Amino acid sequence: MLPYILLGLINNQTKMSGYQISQEFNHEIGEFWHASHSQIYPELQRMISDGWIEPDAEVSDSKSIFYLITFDGKNILQEWLSEPLSEKDDLFSLKLYFIKNQDSPLLRELVEQQLQINSSHYEHLRSRRELVFPDEASIQNSYGHSLILNRAIERERNHINWLKSTLDNLE
Amino acid sequence: MLPYILLGLINNQTKMSGYQISQEFNHEIGEFWHASHSQIYPELQRMISDGWIEPDAEVSDSKSIFYLITFDGKNILQEWLSEPLSEKDDLFSLKLYFIKNQDSPLLRELVEQQLQINSSHYEHLRSRRELVFPDEASIQNSYGHSLILNRAIERERNHINWLKSTLDNLE
DNA sequence: AATGGCATGTAAGCTGTTACATGATTTT
DNA sequence: AAAATCATGTAACAGCTTACATGCCATT
Structure with missing residues (x-):
């Protein structure tokens, strides 16, 4: 589940660092899901090797490492969002969170x-x-x-x- | 958390087998908690060695092993029920389930x-x-x-x- | 005779938490 | 100068799931 959520968060904001993601879980999305930084950082590495995201090549002023969603990553995210909801899991609120447009x-x-x-x-x-x-x-x-x-x-x-x-x- | 729930279930029904407990999670209490049999059986053994429950000495016709709550077990259960609810965890429904009397x-x-x-x-x-x-x-x-x-x-x-x-x- | 439910148990693996570690920057 | 926050990572452990395994009993 976690990789899809990180994908959704990065997609919502265009680019995000691991730290920013871990902060997100303290606010809005924290109502529905939580992940600690020790889970997030290794997961981001896995997602890079799977080709779902890539580190931002732009020279950044800050010490943070920003990640961008790849073309493949966007497809994976859309696929996951399109999967029918199941009784258990209760992913309704989580998935809604990743839909920005009222007309979707x-x-x-x-x-x-x-x-x-x-x-x-x-x-x-x-x-x-x-x-x-x-x-x-x-x-x-x-x-x-x-x-x-x-x-x-x-x-x-x-x-x-x-x-x-x-x-x-x-x- | 699990041992308290098993304690509460056994206390509600006076005596229960591991199998009966695992069946309970398919019905009413399954709304709020779930545990698989592979979790329940070892946990019951731990609870015996902690003195919270004891196997029913009565000769039973069936192949099931029934467990009774001990005096210590009842105290542990009451202590747990009396602990203030916390924001996270959301044990409200679970604890209510273990209160049988309207006047409690x-x-x-x-x-x-x-x-x-x-x-x-x-x-x-x-x-x-x-x-x-x-x-x-x-x-x-x-x-x-x-x-x-x-x-x-x-x-x-x-x-x-x-x-x-x-x-x-x-x- | 075979299938399915009853009944108990163990083992491997995944997910997630807490704790351990480090170093830079910002605030008090 | 000290404390807090930013930022990233690893390691140990707890909790839970899935799969493996066994044997009895009742039904078809």
Whole structure:
């Protein structure tokens, strides 16, 4: 996963140093993913030898080493972004982060896919609740469990509503 | 983390086998945590040597090995449940799962702690949005990023509302 | 008789964290 | 002058997954 994320970050900003990337994880993208510098630096070396990125040849005033995404790297990134979302992983937010343009067809695709996933998850949770907590006694018996099942259902409901209204705004 | 979860599961059900525990992760608790059998079996052995659990001495008809929580184990579990929630980790749902009784003082404590965490997170996200997306141009510039920031804020808002209404119901 | 689920265990490998290390620059 | 931040790297370790391995029992 990590190489795709580094690819996405470098692509978003045109050029980035390892240090800048590690700083990014303290801010916005840190909501969805984290990587420490000891993971980032070796991964960048691997990506160079795979030909996904290249060090910026421009003479730089600073001590940082900047990396650029290659043609191959751009293709790899687009391929990864186009891969269908899966139930596990939950890469929805992460992938959205790498889509800059409102008109990208990927945007609508991703939202629709996520809507499918959340809808089926929502139905699954509701049927579990019916099964596991059919009466008041079963709730009193495992009160914490019933609370978090309710919470999970409410979370899915809210996410579905947000996705639907976002789709509407995308027209 | 894993040993506490196994402790909580065994405590919830009085006695459990390794296989039963691994099955649990396919159902309800699988929403919040997962562990494979190759992790569970060695961990159970460690917990025996630590004196947290013990194999059920009763002659069992089945081939399964059942484990019981010890006195020490119960104390360890209660200690862990009582530890304040932290920003990272997100153990709220997991810990709730191990609280069976509606009248447990821990229940209210956990909900109030989580409310604090979500409230401060909510404020942080809102100030980030003001900072990063001050005008329409900045939104158009990183549309996917703005979407997921909006989503994160909405998610926190919804969680906060749920926690508040749950607190009211606990009264 | 063969397939699949029950039940337990070990081994290899990947991912990620914490700690160790170094040196330059900037701030106090 | 000292402390903090910038900047890059390596090493040791913890946690978890996948694959390997075995044997019993129930169903088809």
